[in-house]
Amino acid sequence: MNPAPAVRPAVEGDARAIAEVHVAGWRGGYRGLVDDAVLDALSVEDRAAGWARGLAGGSRVLLAGTGGRVEGFACFGAARDEDLPAGTGEVHALYVLPAAWGRGTGGALLDAAVAELLTGGAPGVVLWALEGNARARRFYERRGWRTDGVRRVERFDGQELPAVRHRWAGPATT
Template sequence: MDAHVREMTAEDIDAVSEIRVRGWQFAYRGLMPQAHLDALDIEEDAAARREFWAKRPPGVRALVAERAGRIVGFCGFGPTRDDDQPEGAYQVYAIYVRPAELATGAGRALMDATLDRCRTAGAPAVCLWVLTGNERARRFYERAGFRTDGTSATYDVDGVPVPEVRYVRQLG
């Protein structure tokens, strides 16, 4: 059964937080400190997400993918946070599906819908950041037409440097 993609609502926040936390714990095992991953809390994430959602910046949007009435994934996107991207470029801030839904088409449906909305908004390009060691995600983005542009960064997670690389897809 294909995933149905729709705009996220405030009522979806609990499910989205569960997917985000479980997604991090699955995808980032071995890529960032396990103690950090183990400490992630769904209820805390949901509370922070509700606060953000109530006053999110203009243009910031999110989509959810559903199967049989159950949310199986989400994607957050909006104007890029990267100053060196073209005027009007967008950024995928996060895209996660339930680990059991990997390779079922839910992620592809979310990405396709996200790119369609970015294109409709007039974005010339879309960028995203991915952990350098997250090979599964990197393959997914490459199949979706994204290419690394050579830009990298490192951020600190509990005193451990975590490297990431930027991918970009032109929409023109």
């Protein structure tokens, strides 16, 4: 049995670990959805620089892993969609190393991010997923998230992919 992942807030020195998870998560989760050339060109160094700026600027990020190793992260904050009630929260990003999929890391991160947003007064929480990312969408649905009918197009290096918004409907009952 695998130990439960430990969740903690990220600090500025975690930018590279976040970037490593981010790149590996994209490559594992989006292969077949996003062009291979785009995935293969992702740079841990570029992502680390971006995460360092974000962490220094106050981005809210949680990390999770076992044995002191960062295996996943969740970035969250205010929702960016204008059609939502003021104060609504959003899980902006949730990525886990493919080698850690199915071990509870993603669930621990998602639960912790939602709890922080709701404790902070958010009247609800949303997240976006690529429509074709069936694995991620099943994961969210098992955890009590439901699509709300809102769609948008995500652009990745010239490629356009449909995305769907999910709202947290409370703890899953199944």
